[in-house]
Amino acid sequence: MVTSSVLGFPRMGGNRELKKATEAYWAGKIGAEELIQTGKNLRTSHWKIQKDAGAGTIASNDFSFYDHVLDHIQLFNAVPNRYRKYNLPALDEFFAMGRGLQRAATDSSPAVDVPSLEMVKWFDSNYHYVRPTLQDNQTFSLAADPKPVREFLEAKAQGVNTRPVLVGPVSFLHLGKPDRGASVDPITLLERLLPTYTELLIKLKEAGAETVQIDEPVLVLDLPSRVKAAFKTAYAKIAAAGVSIPKITVATYFGDIVHNIDVLSSLSTVSAIHVDLVRNPEQLDTVVTALAPGQILSTGVVNGRNIWKTNFREAIAIVEKAINALGSDRVVVATSSSLLHTPHTLASERNLPAEVADWFSFASEKSKEVAIIAKAVTEGAESVKAELDANAASMHSRATSARTNDPAVKERQSKVTAAMYERKSPFARRIAAQQEHLGLPLFPTTTIGSFPQTKEIRVARQKFGKGDISAAEYERFIEKEIELVVREQEALGLDVLVHGEPERNDMVQYFGERLTGYVFTSFGWVQSYGSRCVRPPIVVGDISRPAPMTVKESKYAASITSKPMKGMLTGPITCLRWSFPRDDVHQSVQAEQLALALRDEVVNLETAGVNVIQVDEPALREGLPLRSGKERDAYLDWAVKSFRLATTGVKDVTQIHSHFCYSEFQDFFHAITALDADVLSIENSKSDAKLLKVFEDEAYPRHIGPGVYDIHSPRVPPQEEIRARIEEMLQFLRPEQLWINPDCGLKTRQWPETRAALDIMVKAAKEFRAKYQA
Numbered sequence: 080m081v082t083s084s085v086l087g088f089p090r091m092g093g094n095r096e097l098k099k100a101t102e103a104y105w106a107g108k109i110g111a112e113e114l115i116q117t118g119k120n121l122r123t124s125h126w127k128i129q130k131d132a133g134a135g136t137i138a139s140n141d142f143s144f145y146d147h148v149l150d151h152i153q154l155f156n157a158v159p160n161r162y163r164k165y166n167l168p169a170l171d172e173f174f175a176m177g178r179g180l181q182r183a184a185t186d187s188s189p190a191v192d193v194p195s196l197e198m199v200k201w202f203d204s205n206y207h208y209v210r211p212t213l214q215d216n217q218t219f220s221l222a223a224d225p226k227p228v229r230e231f232l233e234a235k236a237q238g239v240n241t242r243p244v245l246v247g248p249v250s251f252l253h254l255g256k257p258d259r260g261a262s263v264d265p266i267t268l269l270e271r272l273l274p275t276y277t278e279l280l281i282k283l284k285e286a287g288a289e290t291v292q293i294d295e296p297v298l299v300l301d302l303p304s305r306v307k308a309a310f311k312t313a314y315a316k317i318a319a320a321g322v323s324i325p326k327i328t329v330a331t332y333f334g335d336i337v338h339n340i341d342v343l344s345s346l347s348t349v350s351a352i353h354v355d356l357v358r359n360p361e362q363l364d365t366v367v368t369a370l371a372p373g374q375i376l377s378t379g380v381v382n383g384r385n386i387w388k389t390n391f392r393e394a395i396a397i398v399e400k401a402i403n404a405l406g407s408d409r410v411v412v413a414t415s416s417s418l419l420h421t422p423h424t425l426a427s428e429r430n431l432p433a434e435v436a437d438w439f440s441f442a443s444e445k446s447k448e449v450a451i452i453a454k455a456v457t458e459g460a461e462s463v464k465a466e467l468d469a470n471a472a473s474m475h476s477r478a479t480s481a482r483t484n485d486p487a488v489k490e491r492q493s494k495v496t497a498a499m500y501e502r503k504s505p506f507a508r509r510i511a512a513q514q515e516h517l518g519l520p521l522f523p524t525t526t527i528g529s530f531p532q533t534k535e536i537r538v539a540r541q542k543f544g545k546g547d548i549s550a551a552e553y554e555r556f557i558e559k560e561i562e563l564v565v566r567e568q569e570a571l572g573l574d575v576l577v578h579g580e581p582e583r584n585d586m587v588q589y590f591g592e593r594l595t596g597y598v599f600t601s602f603g604w605v606q607s608y609g610s611r612c613v614r615p616p617i618v619v620g621d622i623s624r625p626a627p628m629t630v631k632e633s634k635y636a637a638s639i640t641s642k643p644m645k646g647m648l649t650g651p652i653t654c655l656r657w658s659f660p661r662d663d664v665h666q667s668v669q670a671e672q673l674a675l676a677l678r679d680e681v682v683n684l685e686t687a688g689v690n691v692i693q694v695d696e697p698a699l700r701e702g703l704p705l706r707s708g709k710e711r712d713a714y715l716d717w718a719v720k721s722f723r724l725a726t727t728g729v730k731d732v733t734q735i736h737s738h739f740c741y742s743e744f745q746d747f748f749h750a751i752t753a754l755d756a757d758v759l760s761i762e763n764s765k766s767d768a769k770l771l772k773v774f775e776d777e778a779y780p781r782h783i784g785p786g787v788y789d790i791h792s793p794r795v796p797p798q799e800e801i802r803a804r805i806e807e808m809l810q811f812l813r814p815e816q817l818w819i820n821p822d823c824g825l826k827t828r829q830w831p832e833t834r835a836a837l838d839i840m841v842k843a844a845k846e847f848r849a850k851y852q853a
């Protein structure tokens with residue numbers, strides 16, 4: 080019999096209950112007990128949804144109050160001393176690592192001021208994990224009352240026999256980094272971590288867990304040989320615990336493992352291997368032949384990364400191929416990855432066109448899909464005939480829908496010429512014209528675009544959406560907000576201003592809503608990091624721009640100040656990656672459609688007198704195929720082209736900025752250069768400034784603003800901290816090319832900390848200006 084399994088379920092709840100409770104807890108509006116109870120209710124509900132869906136194996140420990148990797152940092156007592164030393168309650172220590180903690184002394188407790196740990200992209204997704212930060216003398220031990228055991232028992236008490244999911248020891252270390260000032264190679268800590276790991280597995284077995292899912296997603300990456308070798312050490316040590324630990328499924332996802340296939344021999348002691356057959360169905364043959372005798376294959380055939388209904392006919396064909404090779408008792412039907420990256424349920428959606436809703440499947444529906452596929456291959460197609468017929472009809476409806484195809488868009492794409500990828504002059508000529516026009520000082524200060532999205536702004540937008548206030552009233556409200564943001568920036572003494580993006584719900588959703596080819600959900604929230612969620616718009620058809628999208632707000636903002644105003648757009652790759660793209664047309668085609676729409680917008684902004692235009696591409700790096708090679712080169716080629724297509728329609732005097740919120744440039748530096756943007760702002764405050772060395776080594780000619788402070792945390796950076804960052808930057812960058820700005824936009828912040836931090840930033844910039852201009 081073929082069973083089914085779900086690798087993990089989204090945590091937020093159908094109404095973002097987790098987000099609301101967490102933020103209420105941070106604001107001191109509810110206590111820890113209430114937050115903990117909300118978590119418990121959500122887990123209960125999510126297990127029940129999956130059970131009712133008929134899913135065979137259901138995960139536990141997939142829940143987290145912030146991030147599952149952060150859970151493991153605490154679980155293994157790998158908490159840096161700068162947090163531990165405060166002896167905070169576990170939950171507060173946990174959040175301090177996630178988002179920093181700054182609070183004044185009280186009668187009973189000392190002052191606390193500690194920045195958060197670094198947060199980085201989870202592989203090629205828009206989810207962010209908290210990076211384990213390891214010391215040279217790092218030790219590990221098992222936390223008291225370990226969360227995976229507690230949550231396993233909690234499910235058991237509800238009659239759900241779950242499979243706890245853990246981040247594997249090799250992935251935990253390889254995804255970590257040495258702490259600032261430390262030089263440890265994380266993987267060398269493996270021997271120290273393993274006893275703790277085994278102790279946890281023994282406790283899980285004692286609690287009654289028959290199986291565990293150990294996620295080792297790093298197996299899809301290019302791995303140094305010492306990391307590959309670590310799998311042998313790790314799984315041999317773990318296997319030595321024999322029957323005192325649960326049976327293990329090692330799960331990989333987001334890529335194939337063919338290039339690391341020799342590692343499978345190190346995993347011969349585990350009972351099952353999970354692979355992502357949505358992303359890489361072609362790996363099946365290789366994996367099948369490399370399995371150990373009797374080892375089970377978990378076939379990830381239901382996509383954990385998008386919202387499209389699974390094509391049952393194709394999925395069943397893949398699973399049957401596996402069954403033919405291995406026999407039905409050695410095959411499991413599974414989601415390709417955790418469903419963390421998909422919205423909660425399609426059932427809540429009331430406003431999707433019926434034709435289109437029939438094409439979708441969210442987490443709750445995907446949990447049913449694995450069960451249906453497992454039944455089809457076990458009991459035969461006849462046993463699920465109605466489901467298979469309905470699925471075939473959905474596939475046919477989508478394939479033949481008029482909604483997906485716009486001949487005018489294709490016509491325009493066919494007319495793109497080579498000249499449309501080039502600025503009129505080289506950088507040296509452009510920057511001279513721009514300097515003359517803008518007259519900026521040395522170390523110009525700016526921000527990345529958004530200013531606090533206050534409750535008031537969100538409520539006004541909600542009212543406008545419901546029709547409670549008119550378009551004219553909403554427009555006046557937005558103008559008032561823009562004016563406020565402009566005056567604040569003038570008072571702070573910033574050099575290049577922004578309008579603050581108050582009219583935008585989200586930097587991607589907002590553009591999606593102004594383009595054809597998209598549809599939108601009402602409740603399709605997906606966790607991005609911590610309590611922050613996004614509601615990705617869905618690309619269903621060819622994309623075009625019926626009318627200007629941002630000109631009105633930028634033009635208004637420019638009209639009320641004498642300082643330069645920076646227009647603000649989201650780039651084609653980011654619009655694509657942070658939407659749910661279509662899977663019936665290559666992404667390069669969708670990116671080109673977006674680029675053409677944005678090109679018109681850029682030119683319209685310029686015509687409106689906006690001569691500084693930032694085109695954000697924070698998802699450019701995330702879209703990079705996980706392994707080096709041909710696929711990566713091909714991606715970079717079309718990604719860079721789409722940015723250039725979007726931005727090169729302007730005159731020399733118009734300064735194009737771009738923004739990236741990550742600091743890993745090493746593996747695609749030439750692509751950054753190839754964008755030919757006049758000014759880049761990048762996230763840098765949490766990274767070693769040495770990463771900037773690549774700009775020096777490669778003699779990067781253009782301007783660049785590495786972020787001087789972290790914006791994910793409400794913490795206000797002391798001026799010495801910013802001064803030290805700027806000094807470090809000047810070791811690698813020339814004063815004439817350095818801009819001073821925060822790491823990213825300020826939308827998630829409150830006004831008091833925003834004002835305070837920017838004030839300190841501007842003062843620091845002025846200090847350096849005085850020093851260097853003298």
Ligand SMILES: Nc1nc2c(c(=O)[nH]1)N[C@@H](CNc1ccc(C(=O)N[C@@H](CCC(=O)N[C@@H](CCC(=O)N[C@@H](CCC(=O)O)C(=O)O)C(=O)O)C(=O)O)cc1)CN2
Nearest residue numbers: 205537538540541584585586587607610611612613657827
């Ligand atoms: N798409 C995307 N990905 C990204 C980023 C980003 O900005 N966008 N930034 C990076 C980090 N990720 C982030 C992701 C989300 C948020 C964020 O602030 N999200 C907001 C939601 C933004 C949004 O869509 N807001 C809508 C809906 C707001 C809302 O919740 N409205 C209430 C009603 C109003 C209220 O009571 O507050 C409701 O619907 O119930 C709006 O403003 O219109 C949140 O979680 O709170 C920030 C950073 C990387 N990835």
Ligand code: MET
Nearest residue numbers: 527528529695697824825
């Ligand atoms: C995630 S990158 C954000 C860029 C955008 N312009 C903002 O400030 O918010």
Ligand SMILES: [Zn+2]
Nearest residue numbers: 697740823824
């Ligand atoms: Zn950013």
